[in-house]
Amino acid sequence: MGLASIMVHVGADASTKGRVDIARSLATRFNAGLIGIAGQAPPLMVSGDIVGEIDHQTGGDIVEGDEIEQPDTRAIVSWLAALANAFTGNAEPNANVTFRSAVEQPTGFIVREARAADLVILGRAAASDIADRAVDPASVLLRCGRPLLVVPDAIGTLSAERIVVGWKETREARRAVRDALALLKAAKEVTIVSIEESDRSAAESRPLDDVAAYLARHGVSIGAAITRVGTAGVGAALATIASEKGADLIVAGGYGHSRVSEWIWGGVTRELLGSSPICCLLSH
Numbered sequence: 001m002g003l004a005s006i007m008v009h010v011g012a013d014a015s016t017k018g019r020v021d022i023a024r025s026l027a028t029r030f031n032a033g034l035i036g037i038a039g040q041a042p043p044l045m046v047s048g049d050i051v052g053e054i055d056h057q058t059g060g061d062i063v064e065g066d067e068i069e070q071p072d073t074r075a076i077v078s079w080l081a082a083l084a085n086a087f088t089g090n091a092e093p094n095a096n097v098t099f100r101s102a103v104e105q106p107t108g109f110i111v112r113e114a115r116a117a118d119l120v121i122l123g124r125a126a127a128s129d130i131a132d133r134a135v136d137p138a139s140v141l142l143r144c145g146r147p148l149l150v151v152p153d154a155i156g157t158l159s160a161e162r163i164v165v166g167w168k169e170t171r172e173a174r175r176a177v178r179d180a181l182a183l184l185k186a187a188k189e190v191t192i193v194s195i196e197e198s199d200r201s202a203a204e205s206r207p208l209d210d211v212a213a214y215l216a217r218h219g220v221s222i223g224a225a226i227t228r229v230g231t232a233g234v235g236a237a238l239a240t241i242a243s244e245k246g247a248d249l250i251v252a253g254g255y256g257h258s259r260v261s262e263w264i265w266g267g268v269t270r271e272l273l274g275s276s277p278i279c280c281l282l283s284h
Helices: 016-029 074-089 106-116 137-143 171-179 181-186 206-217 234-245 259-265 268-275
Strands: 005-009 033-039 097-102 119-123 148-151 162-166 189-196 226-229 249-253 279-283
Touching: 005 016, 005 106, 016 033, 016 119, 016 148, 033 074, 033 106, 074 097, 097 106, 106 119, 106 137, 119 137, 137 148, 137 268, 162 171, 162 181, 162 234, 171 181, 171 206, 171 249, 171 279, 181 249, 189 206, 189 234, 226 234, 234 249, 234 268, 249 268, 268 279
Parallel strands: 005 033, 005 119, 033 097, 119 148, 162 189, 162 249, 189 226, 249 279
Antiparallel strands: 148 279
């Protein structure tokens, strides 16, 4: 897969600059179009009051059935316009840079607009984010049908010269390898890693050999495959190996099980979305 169009979420959170810098760098590297995207949901008004506030005339709570009024969205429109001006104004001359915005919650907006991109770049969902502006990366990953590059806070560069591929025999892992081909082909070294639960499963090396051969046929520089056994946290193990290899990107499948089961019992996607110290490219 090539990278002809890259979409990046632009917001008010502290990590916006870092992921926008990475998006600009990737767009330049692959001669790709760059799309900034932002949204904020309008306040829901009932009888002139925001839902959940006290009805000042009666002293009671706002209840269902009261007349809905149109909210004043001028402040939101102004904020989105300022983001658009800053994003497009900082573009290189003749760069293919555009901006999309809407007065709506951005998670669903990004999912819908992702049809225009080969890669979507997001930050992590921060607890301090304003709910009307916050993006849920897990929901975007499950619904957008595009690979997702998740950039941790305080990360502003991505060389992707060394990449770790987290392999498991799942559809999602196969999609991730295919979706990441442009980055994998440009890397100096790609390490394929399998974290297994037992020595018996680790003894079967053919899947890793097949993946290595597949990537080699695409011109990817492959290092020695790694299999580790009995690691408590797969996400943490991938991050450790990435550190050992000097890699700044992990490629992996996302949500091989249902999202509900991963959040109840824990899962690799949850670890990577929530605590990976480096960028992760995930596909579902």
